[in-house]
Amino acid sequence: MTTLTGIGYDSHRLTDGRKLILGGVEIPGDRGLDGHSDADVLTHAVIDALLGAAGLGDIGEHFPDTDERYRDADSIELLETVLTRVVAQGIEPVNVDATVVMERPKLAPHREAIRERLAVALGLAIGRVNVKATTGEGMGFVGRGEGVTALAVVSVRIAD
Ligand code: MG
Numbered sequence: 001m002t003t004l005t006g007i008g009y010d011s012h013r014l015t016d017g018r019k020l021i022l023g024g025v026e027i028p029g030d031r032g033l034d035g036h037s038d039a040d041v042l043t044h045a046v047i048d049a050l051l052g053a054a055g056l057g058d059i060g061e062h063f064p065d066t067d068e069r070y071r072d073a074d075s076i077e078l079l080e081t082v083l084t085r086v087v088a089q090g091i092e093p094v095n096v097d098a099t100v101v102m103e104r105p106k107l108a109p110h111r112e113a114i115r116e117r118l119a120v121a122l123g124l125a126i127g128r129v130n131v132k133a134t135t136g137e138g139m140g141f142v143g144r145g146e147g148v149t150a151l152a153v154v155s156v157r158i159a160d
Contacts, residue, residue, distance in 0.1 A: 001157045003094065006052025008045035010059075011141075011149040022100060022107070022150075023114030023131060024076035024121065029105050033148060036065040040075035042100055042131070042150040046118060047075070047082050049154035050093060054086045079121050091158045095128040098152035103145045107133035 014020075018032030023042045033039035047059045056062075062085070063070045063078055070078075083093070096118060100107055107114075111131050119129040136142030142149055 002160055003155055003157050004053045004055075004091075005153060005155050006049045006054070008048030008050075008052060008152040008154070009149070010041045010044040010048065011147050012039045012041045012044075013147045014145060020105075021075070022110070022148075023098075024074075024117035025110050025113045027105060027107070027110055037063070037070050037073040037078065038075050041148050042098060042114070042152070043075035043079055043118070045150040045152040046096055046098060046122075046154065047079050049096070049098075049152040050079075050082055050086060050122075050156070053093075053154050053156040054089055054091045056082075056085060056089070076117065076121050079118075083122060086156065089158075091156045093122050093124060093128075094155040094157050095124065095130075096122065096152060096154050097130045097132075098150060099132045099134060100148065100150045101134055101136060101142050102148040103135050103138075103143060107131075 012033040015034040020027040020032040119126045
């Protein structure tokens with residue numbers, strides 16, 4: 001087996017009147033993320049990392065934000081679609097490590113639910129999906145509460 005690795009990065013703006021969905025889990029709060037889909041910044045980073053590991057491009061190629069089919073799309077469903085395309089290449093995910101950078105609310109109370117949601121979507125054991133959270137320490141657009149960013153690394157394996 002050969003192991004391959006991909007990275008993913010995404011950011012979305014925080015705004016009033018939207019749900020905050022991270023890793024497929026709705027986080028209670030007064031603001032959410034703006035975007036064409038459900039703007040699940042964490043799942044988008046995981047999708048890009050998975051596509052990167054598999055050498056299959058990026059989320060924008062697979063799900064153009066000009067396509068009305070993807071308006072308010074459930075990003076977990078997009079992840080499941082990407083997984084199908086990855087598995088069709090004989091490639092399977094091994095593990096995920098991700099970081100959400102967000103000033104508030106605290107992610108810790110929701111971390112296990114997020115890990116489980118992503119693990120189920122990827123067909124992985126929960127122990128193979130790690131989700132971390134940090135803040136911008138008051139600096140930059142994240143620190144000012146204007147947006148949220150997420151980074152992810154995904155490893156996959158393919159038969160030689
Ligand atoms: Mg995105």
